[in-house]
Amino acid sequence: MTATPGTPATRSYPPSAASTRSGSTALRDTLTLIGLPVLAALALPAAFAGGGTRRWFGGRAESQRAEAQAAKDAAAAAFYELDTAQRDLRISIETITAVDDSPAARRAVTDFTALGQRIDEVSQRYIQAVDAHDLDRDDLEASAASRARSELTSAKDELLRVKQELDRFGDSLGPLLGKAETQLARVAPAVERARQALLGASNALDAVREQGLRADDLAGRLAALSPELTRLNQGAGRHGVTQTLERAERVQREAGAIQAEAERLPEKAAEIDHRLVSLRTRAQALTTRAGQVDPVLSELRRRFAAACWQDLQHVPEQAAQNVRQAELKLREAQAAREGQRWPDATSLLSTVRALLNTTDEAVSAAGDRLRRLNEVQKDPQAEIERTRFAIRDAQRLAMTGRTTPDPRHAGPLDDAVGRLERAIGTLEGRHPDYWHFLTEMDAVRQAVARVVAQIREERGGH
Secondary structure, three states, rough: OOOOOOOOOOOOOOOEEEEEEHHHHHHHHHHHHHHHHHHHHHHHHHOOOOOOOOOOOOOHHHHHHHHHHHHHHHHHHHHHHHHEEEEHHHHHHHHHHHHOOOOHEEEEEEHHHHHHHHOOOHHHHHHHHHHHOOOOOOOHHHHHHHHHHHHHHHHHHHHHHHHHHHHHHHHHHHHHHHHHHHHHHHHHHHHHHHHHHHHHHHHHHHHHHHHOOOOOHHHHHHOOHEEEEEEEEEEEHHHHHHHHHHHHHHHHHHHHHEEEEEEEHHHHHHHHHEEEEEEEEHHHEEEEEEEOOHHHHHHHHHOOOOOHHHOOHHHHHHHHHHHHHHHHHHHHHHHHHHHHOHHHHHHHHHHHHHHHHHHHHHHHHHHHHHHHHHHHHHOHHHHHHHHHHHHHHHHHHHOOOOOOHHHHHHHHHHHHHHHHHHHHHOOOOOOOOOHHHHHHHHHHHHHHHHHHHHHHHHHOOO
């Protein structure tokens, strides 16, 4: 018999034998199919676990593993909280040290450093505990898991204790931190005020330049502040809060002064112009007055003793010399004004004024001398009575409330009486020294005035 393609050939059996073999084969196949699911179910755990390894569900080792993992998670959370708190507190310490250099601030830094060492120690123990135990091992035993849980729990407890210490330390920094933050809060407004002051000074200089005034010295002073502005822009983190505040205040003050001087510059220029005209006019007037000294000296020489006028002989020559020097300085001041060298112009004008004042006093002294000598020559008794009145008035004050005068007061007053009498004696003779008499009367009255001031001061103090 030929087999159909793709179909195996079959043999023919006798009917009785074929029926018997067919029934036996069918029974065996049926039993085999029924048994396959049972064998597969029994073989699956062994196939996934590998022979003789851990079980996936239940058992003491798995319970210990879970507890150890929970301890590890708790320790990790404690470690993270401690690290975060330390970072936050380091910012606070840096804030304090940027502002405060007091003993309390330095002590806070030392304490924080010590706490940092303590944190490093407990963190190291935590890391060692984590590294020492692999909770994901397939063959982790219950005893190893229990030991891991114990060590990780201990590490967590240490981390929490140090965290509490760190929290208490942070609370103690409250006053220092508040002071530092207050200082820091001042930095930005102070820097902004300095910037605005610099801007105001720059604008003021621009305004005066538009009026034809150079203000070179003010521009130089403003340019010198440029490095200070650079440091302000670099911030307090680089240069320190205290230094930055001081720098900002200094820049603001100096820029404000520059602005004020710039705004006043037009007025100053006008004032210098006015002083030039005024002092030039005064110098011309003094030249005329100095020419009148010679006639005064001639009359003094003719009518009074030499002692009354000898010290005035140099006045005409000195007055002329001073006026010439003043005129020279006026020309220099005019050149400084035209060159807009304002400080030089101001200084030169002050020199001119001093020269003219000295000359004016000398020229006036000659006329005053002649006037006073004429008065005392005509009536010396008026000067005598004026001095005696001052002495008697002081004597009455010294005796007020006393039966005997205080020797400290009586002595100088008695000396004043003696000087008065001796001065009166110098008026005798043909050519008395009236100028000596006048200066002596002035000296006596000044001595009496000092005694009066002493008495009043002592009684006022009591």
